[in-house]
Amino acid sequence: QLLTIGEMLQSPQVPAWVAQITPKEVAGQAQGFVSMMISSGRVIGPIYSGMMMDRGxxxxxxxxxxxxxxxxxxxxxxxxxxxxxxxxxxxx
Structure with a gap:
């Protein structure tokens, strides 16, 4: 539950921050890239940590x-x- 609360507080801020630091011409593309990286982390993270934990x-x-x-x-x-x-x- 702690992770879910953290994501609720952080997730709305990321697109706004990305839009703020990128040029307006590529803001949408940058936001899509960030969302893709977040999703990739959610996929790779549990697999990687599970493999590492299985090996101790x-x-x-x-x-x-x-x-x-x-x-x-x-x-x-x-x-x-x-x-x-x-x-x-x-x-x-």
Whole structure:
């Protein structure tokens, strides 16, 4: 139930955030891509974690998920920094 409550609070915000950070020309495409990635995570996550738990690799499971989250956060930060720099340069 905790996951469901978290998704209820987070899910409506994601499309608004994606629309805010993407150019208007591709906002719909970006929102569709984000929805696709969320759905893919809901499919792959249980399969991956189930395989890792069956083998008793709980530490590896948590470590791998943590590393993937760090990589995605870093990529997002780099993308946002480039976009901000481009916006600042275009406004001069």
């Amino acid at each position: 690799w709980m530490k590896i499971l948590f470590l791998s998920v943590f590393i993937i989250m760090l990589i995605i956060t870093a990529l997002l930060a780099i993308t946002m920094a480039k976009r901000t720099k481009k916006t600042v340069e275009n406004n001069k």
